[in-house]
Every structure is written in structure tokens, then in C-alpha cells.
Amino acid sequence: MTNATDPDKPAEGAGESLDFIRTIVTDDVKAGKNAGRVQTRFPPEPNGYLHIGHAKSICLNFGIAKQFGGKCNLRFDDTNPTKEDVEYVDSIKEDIRWLGFDWDDREFYASDYFEQLYEWAEHLIKTGKAYVDSLEADKMREYRGTLTEPGKPSPDRDRPPQESLDLFRRMRAGEFPDGALVLRAKVDLASPNFNMRDPILYRIRRAHHHRTGDKWLIYPMYDWAHGQSDAIEGITHSICTLEFENHRPLYDWFLDNIPAPCHPQQIEFARLNLTYTMMSKRKLLRLVQDGYVSSWDDPRMPTLSGLRRRGYTAAAIREFADRIGVAKRDSIVDVALLEHCVRDDLNASAPRVMAVLRPLKVVLENYPEGQVEHFELPAHPDNPEMNMRKIPFSRVLYIEHDDFMEDPPKKFFRLAPGREVRLRGGYFIKCNSVVKDPVTGEILELRCSYDPATRGGVAPDGRKVKVTIHWVSADHAIEAEVRLYDRLFSDPDPGADREGVDWTSLINPNSLEVLKGCKLEHTAAGAEPESRWQFERIGYFCADRRDSKPGALVFNRTVSLKEDNWRKG
RNA sequence: UGGGGUGUAGGUCAAGGGUAGACCGGCGGACUUUGGCUCCGCAUGCUGGUGGUUCGAAUCCACCCGCCCCAGCCA
Numbered sequence: 001m002t003n004a005t006d007p008d009k010p011a012e013g014a015g016e017s018l019d020f021i022r023t024i025v026t027d028d029v030k031a032g033k034n035a036g037r038v039q040t041r042f043p044p045e046p047n048g049y050l051h052i053g054h055a056k057s058i059c060l061n062f063g064i065a066k067q068f069g070g071k072c073n074l075r076f077d078d079t080n081p082t083k084e085d086v087e088y089v090d091s092i093k094e095d096i097r098w099l100g101f102d103w104d105d106r107e108f109y110a111s112d113y114f115e116q117l118y119e120w121a122e123h124l125i126k127t128g129k130a131y132v133d134s135l136e137a138d139k140m141r142e143y144r145g146t147l148t149e150p151g152k153p154s155p156d157r158d159r160p161p162q163e164s165l166d167l168f169r170r171m172r173a174g175e176f177p178d179g180a181l182v183l184r185a186k187v188d189l190a191s192p193n194f195n196m197r198d199p200i201l202y203r204i205r206r207a208h209h210h211r212t213g214d215k216w217l218i219y220p221m222y223d224w225a226h227g228q229s230d231a232i233e234g235i236t237h238s239i240c241t242l243e244f245e246n247h248r249p250l251y252d253w254f255l256d257n258i259p260a261p262c263h264p265q266q267i268e269f270a271r272l273n274l275t276y277t278m279m280s281k282r283k284l285l286r287l288v289q290d291g292y293v294s295s296w297d298d299p300r301m302p303t304l305s306g307l308r309r310r311g312y313t314a315a316a317i318r319e320f321a322d323r324i325g326v327a328k329r330d331s332i333v334d335v336a337l338l339e340h341c342v343r344d345d346l347n348a349s350a351p352r353v354m355a356v357l358r359p360l361k362v363v364l365e366n367y368p369e370g371q372v373e374h375f376e377l378p379a380h381p382d383n384p385e386m387n388m389r390k391i392p393f394s395r396v397l398y399i400e401h402d403d404f405m406e407d408p409p410k411k412f413f414r415l416a417p418g419r420e421v422r423l424r425g426g427y428f429i430k431c432n433s434v435v436k437d438p439v440t441g442e443i444l445e446l447r448c449s450y451d452p453a454t455r456g457g458v459a460p461d462g463r464k465v466k467v468t469i470h471w472v473s474a475d476h477a478i479e480a481e482v483r484l485y486d487r488l489f490s491d492p493d494p495g496a497d498r499e500g501v502d503w504t505s506l507i508n509p510n511s512l513e514v515l516k517g518c519k520l521e522h523t524a525a526g527a528e529p530e531s532r533w534q535f536e537r538i539g540y541f542c543a544d545r546r547d548s549k550p551g552a553l554v555f556n557r558t559v560s561l562k563e564d565n566w567r568k569g
Numbered sequence: 570u571g572g573g574g575u576g577u578a579g580g581u582c583a584a585g586g587g588u589a590g591a592c593c594g595g596c597g598g599a600c601u602u603u604g605g606c607u608c609c610g611c612a613u614g615c616u617g618g619u620g621g622u623u624c625g626a627a628u629c630c631a632c633c634c635g636c637c638c639c640a641g642c643c644a
Contacts, residue, residue: 017583045644080643137642144640147571151640182642192572194640203642222644246573246639268574270637275580281644323592325582327575330637334580337593347606354603381606413604422602457602468602537603564604 019326021060021267025068025237034236034262038070041108041235042096043226045077046088046210048281049296049303050095052317052338053272059321060269061239062101073233074103078111079225081209089210091296095304100314110225111211113232117220118172120228120258121183121201125164129257130201131157132167133184144197150190151197157186171204174217178204183218187253195250199223227251230264238264241271242328272324273332276487277302278495283503292507293488297546299556300488300511310485311532311542311558313349316342332493339559346532346540346558351379351386354424354470355535355555356519357482359398361445361474364429367395372473375456377425379523389523393426396474398519400537403469404446406434411566413466415446422468424536428454470536477519480553482541484513520553527553537561 018026029036040061044054065072074096078084096103124130133156135143145151159167164183171181183202191197201224206217230238238251245268255263273279279302287293287301297305307317320341324333372394379386403414403421415421420430427450435445453460457468491506524533530545539560548554 019582043644047644077644083643140642141640146640149571179642192639194572197640200642205642219642221642226644242574243638244644248573270575323581327582329575331581334593337581340593343605352603377602381601381603411604424602426602465602467604470603534603534605537605539605561603561605566604 020328021237021239021269021326022064022067024265024267025064028236028265029068037234037236038065038068039073039234039236040065040070040239041073041075041230041233042103043075043077043229043240044092045080045083046085046092047080047083048088048285049091049301049305051279051281051284051302051304052274052277052307052320053279053302055099055304055317056272056321056324056326057239057241058096058099058101059318060326063321064237064239070236071106072101072103073106073108073235075108075110075229075233077222077226077229078109078209078211079220079222081207081219082205084210086210091305095308098308098314099304100318108229108233109211110220110229111209113225113229114212114216114220116232117225117228121220121224122165122168123258124185124201125161125168125183127257128161128186130164130183130185131159131161132164132171132181133157133198134181137179144194145189147192153189154184154198157198168202171202171218172216174206176204178206180204185224185254187250193246193249195223195247196253199250223247223250224254227254227264227266228258228260231255231260231262234262235264236262238266240266240268242268242330244268268328269326270328270330273330273493273495274302274338275332275335275492276489276494277335278489278503280495283495286504287488290504292504299483299485308530309542309545310556311346311540312338312342313345313532316345319345335487342540342559343562346534348383350532350534350540351523352377352381352534352536353389353524354391354472354521355480355482355524355538355541356398356400356470356472356477357484357515357535357538358401359517359519360401360404360443362397362399362429362448362471363445364395364397364450365432365447366449369395371395372476375425389521391425391521391523392473392476393423394473394475397423397471398474398477399423399446399469399471401443404431404443406443413566414469420451420465422454422457422465423450423471424468425457426455426471427451427457428459428465470538472519472521474519476522478522478525478553480518480520480524480555482515482518482555482557483544484515484557486511486513518555524553526550527555532558534561 042058042061062072133154135154143152182200184198187196189197200221202218205219248266251266297309299310320338372392374390376388379389405412405416408416415431417431420428422428429448429450431448433447488511489506490508494506527543529543529548532542534540540558541555542558544554544556
């Protein structure tokens with residue numbers, strides 16, 4: 001008996017476990033709800049840049065739509081002109097496209113619906129379910145009651161519909177100053193859910209809106225705009241984060257009290273938290289404004305533009321979103337999983353190149369001066385389709401400073417006085433002596449000898465070396481700047497509010513180290529901005545899409561290679 | 570103190586009445602011209618607690634406890 005012939009099995013994802021949202025959608029489709037149609041939406045407010053947490057939502061919404069043969073709209077929730085800006089809508093669109101999703105022509109704005117929203121508001125007034133209130137903000141807070149006491153009615157609560165209607169129209173016409181009046185729904189002042197204690201639908205705000213300009217003087221609140229926008233677009237499943245769970249009764253109440261074209265179902269899931277970073281838009285904004293980072297797309301930022309600039313691939317982020325799952329409990333995902341996803345992707349695709357970040361000069365005493373030979377190495381160890389690279393070799397080389405130790409500990413297998421190692425793709429070399437600065441004791445260069453019989457890296461006599469190190473020919477190397485990025489925070493959960501701790505004190509002071517004069521294999525000379533490479537034995541690097549230029553290359557470390565912990569033992 | 574949620578390996582997430590799995594991480598080993606990759610193996614869980622129903626409970630019921638969200642004219 002196979003699933004394929006069993007009508008009771010879900011059409012999608014059969015055999016695999018579904019997250020709770022896909023389970024709901026599957027059941028709805030099976031039950032013929034919405035005529036089997038699935039329509040989702042991703043509804044960002046254009047008041048900041050998208051971050052990895054948004055990526056989870058984007059992948060979920062676009063992913064579900066695709067999986068069930070539906071569509072996902074992009075809708076900007078632009079109901080608060082004082083905080084929103086076109087700069088953000090542009091960046092949001094760019095980031096979603098980069099992530100690999102397409103909304104075709106379904107680019108919507110809550111502000112597109114202001115007129116319809118206004119009409120429905122009048123409908124609520126006419127049916128006695130909304131009223132214009134003149135209570136000041138402070139008073140209104142007082143009247144709203146507390147967790148244990150019910151709210152009490154505003155003196156305006158029983159204003160006749162006709163009077164409210166008149167006032168509301170005059171609010172729109174601009175007859176009152178900002179904040180003088182609001183439109184409130186008449187729901188239930190005694191509800192233990194504050195959202196139901198006569199929520200505000202409209203406030204007066206003389207603010208220039210990035211799309212509607214100065215047309216409107218009154219703007220709808222989130223609660224009044226969101227569900228109605230969903231209904232207008234025919235959304236079937238309105239997926240949002242947990243903090244809106246308390247809003248669901250209101251979401252439903254509005255839809256039940258207007259002639260809505262349909263009634264979407266709101267479903268809430270837990271937003272993403274990641275270790276060693278934070279998602280708070282407010283705090284992210286402060287990192288930028290106070291100069292802790294250079295910009296929204298600083299490679300240390302958890303923004304999509306930051307991750308992109310750091311060298312993360314869209315595929316890696318999508319894979320990550322798949323792996324973290326979807327649930328309702330608050331959690332914090334280990335950033336190591338994200339790093340695993342990029343390594344996995346980049347390991348398969350990034351061409352290899354040798355790069356010496358902290359050069360240590362090596363002179364091969366027995367190699368003829370002026371001689372140059374070339375070795376061939378594959379650009380990728382297990383992808384023969386990628387070309388071979390020809391690497392020049394000569395008497396003076398650079399190796400990584402870390403690959404030499406004068407007095408090595410037990411588990412250090414690299415170069416040391418009297419010790420032999422293999423130069424990747426080249427010869428075995430042995431360290432004969434160390435040249436030091438007589439004053440400082442600093443190691444200036446290594447005098448070594450090579451074994452001509454080991455060309456290509458194998459010894460005819462069968463002797464082995466413990467390790468292979470990377471190198472670059474001094475005369476043939478190109479130079480580059482390399483930016484070593486590390487986690488922005490030194491605390492695993494910097495977003496958690498702890499009393500007495502200012503979150504900015506948790507910023508990792510060593511989150512960026514800039515290395516100049518790094519020596520790279522010439523193969524990397526043509527590195528295009530945003531091209532990704534593996535610097536062998538070091539990590540994955542991406543040519544900075546803003547600062548890297550031909551002849552003045554700048555690479556960002558995306559993530560290091562996983563390292564055997566020889567230092568620990 | 571009111572309401573709404575949520576508690577399963579170190580971390581995320583599965584199992585939905587038949588005695589707990591995957592991935593990441595950790596540890597160990599094999600392989601290796603990247604201390605990478607790959608491959609093998611190991612470990613940790615009284616499934617928040619206590620009672621109850623049942624032949625049998627992580628799954629059902631009751632009570633309790635922890636954590637998160639809610640008193641913006643923010644979203």
C-alpha cells in the first residue's frame with residue numbers, strides 16, 4: 001500500500017512531517033475551504049531593513065503559496081507615515097528578490113486601500129459600532145482600565161452615529177488639529193483582552209505619506225488596516241508572529257462587522273531569534289545611527305543586505321529557514337546552524353584559492369634564483385568541471401605566519417625548525433633556520449630547503465608529512481585587503497533585557513579586524529564584486545560588493561572553515 | 570492578581586494512546602596534497618511537576634510550576 005494511492009494522505013509533503021501551519025493549510029485544502037485556494041502575503045512595514053527573521057517569514061509565506069499552488073503577495077503595511085520611507089520599500093523589494101522570491105505584479109500597499117478602509121469605517125459608525133472620541137491620550141489610557149479592572153466608557157461612547165459620522169468626515173477634511181479626535185470601535189470595555197476595549201481605528205496626523213502624499217490627514221491603525229487588507233486581497237491564510245495572537249479576536253470582529261469579501265484566517269508562529277545577534281529593529285537602527293556599524297548592510301548586521309555583503313548566499317539562507325522549522329514556542333536558534341548552511345553551500349560552489357593573510361617570508365635556499373615553475377591545481381577538489389589553475393612557484397614565497405612555530409606544542413603539525421611539511425600542490429620543504437630581528441626578536445623570515453624529488457607533493461621514498469600548508473610566490477602574488485568579521489555581540493542573547501546591563505556593552509570589540517597587504521594567488525585577481533571564494537585552509541570569502549575594485553581588492557570573511565581543535569588539546 | 574500562548578536531548582524541531590527520533594553542536598575514529606569535505610561511531614532526555622484515566626500516557630483529564638505576550642493615537 002503506497003501513499004500515492006491513498007486518498008486520505010495529504011497531497012503535499014506526504015510521508016514527511018508538516019509543521020503546524022502546513023498541517024492547517026493541508027487540512028483546509030482537503031476540506032475544500034476557500035475552494036481549495038491558498039493565498040498568502042508577506043506584509044512588512046517599510047520602516048527598516050529586512051533581517052534574517054523576516055527571511056523566515058518570507059520563506060514561509062512564499063514557500064507555502066508555492067507548495068500549495070497558490071500565490072504570495074508583497075504588501076507594505078504603510079499606515080504610519082511618520083516612521084516610513086521609500087528608502088525602506090526599495091531595500092525590502094531588493095532583498096526579497098535577492099532571496100529568490102517573486103511577487104510578479106502583486107505589489108500592494110495598505111495605503112492603496114485607504115479609501116475602502118474609510119468607507120468601511122463609516123459603515124461601522126452607521127451601524128453603531130464605532131464612534132468619534134475626544135478623550136485625550138492620557139485620559140484614554142486611564143479609562144482603559146488595568147489587567148484586573150475593566151475599562152470605563154468615555155463620555156463620547158454614546159455619541160449618536162449621525163454626530164460621529166459628521167465628526168469623522170470633518171476629521172478627514174482637516175477641521176481638527178492632530179490628536180484632537182480619534183475614531184474608536186465600540187467593542188467590549190470589560191474584555192480581559194485590551195485589544196477589545198474599544199480600539200482606535202483612526203488618528204489625525206498631518207504627516208506626508210511616502211505614497212499618498214498629503215491626501216490624507218487621518219491614518220488607520222494596524223488592527224483596522226491589516227485584516228481588511230487581507231480580505232481585499234483574498235488572502236486565505238494570514239500568517240504572522242506570536243505577539244499578534246492577542247489581536248486575533250479583534251481581527252475576526254472587524255471582518256464580522258463589515259461587508260468583507262472574505263474572512264482570512266490568522267495564524268501565529270514564533271519569530272526567529274538567533275544567538276549572538278538581535279532582531280529588534282529599534283536596536284538595529286541604533287547600531288547604525290550611533291556608528292557601531294557602518295551601515296544597514298554592514299557585514300556584521302543580521303540584515304539580509306548585511307548577510308549578503310558578508311557573503312552569505314540566498315540558497316544558504318533559504319536552507320536555514322527550512323531547517324529551523326516553524327512552531328509556536330519562543331526559542332533561540334544557534335547561529336552555528338546558519339554557519340553550517342553557508343559552509344555547506346559554499347563548499348560545493350566556491351572556487352579554491354590560496355591566500356596568505358599574515359605573510360611570513362620563506363626563502364628556499366637550494367632553489368635557483370630567478371627560476372619559476374608552475375603547478376596545476378584544481379579550482380575545486382570534487383568538481384572537475386571547474387577549471388584547473390596554474391600557480392607559479394619560485395625561490396621566495398610567503399606562508400601563513402600561523403603555520404610556523406619556533407617552539408611548537410604537541411599537537412601542532414605545521415612548520416617548525418627542522419620540520420618538514422608539504423606546500424600545497426608543490427614540494428616538501430624543511431625549515432633550516434629562522435631569521436629574527438636582533439632587537440625585537442620578531443621572526444622576519446624562514447630559511448628553508450625544498451626536496452626536488454617531491455614535486456607535485458609526493459615523496460618517491462614514501463615518506464609522509466603531517467600537514468599541507470598554503471603558500472604564494474612572492475613575486476607573483478597579488479595584494480588585497482581582507483576584513484575578518486566575527487560575531488557582533490559577545491553575549492549569546494544580547495537582545496534579552498537584563499536589568500543593569502546596557503545592551504551596547506555586549507558588543508564584541510573584536511568583531512572586525514582589517515588586514516592589509518594580504519598576499520593572494522593571482523587567480524583571484526579578477527574577482528568580481530560579490531564573487532565568493534574559499535581561501536584554502538582558512539575560510540570562505542566574498543569580494544566586497546561596494547569597496548572591492550580591480551587592482552584594489554577587498555574581501556570579507558563570510559565564515560571560517562571548521563577547525564580541528566588542536567589548540568585545545 | 571485578568572486574559573492569551575508555550576514547556577520533548579546542549580540548541581532547534583519530529584513523533585500524537587503502544588513505551589522517544591532527525592538535524593546542528595559536542596566527543597571519538599577512518600579517510601585526506603585544505604587540521605576542510607566525506608564516512609563511521611558515541612553521549613546526554615524520569616518528554617516542566619504531581620496526581621488521575623488506561624493493559625499501556627510525551628500523547629487524554631485535573632491541579633500546580635516556569636517562561637513569553639497584552640494596559641501605543643507603533644506594527
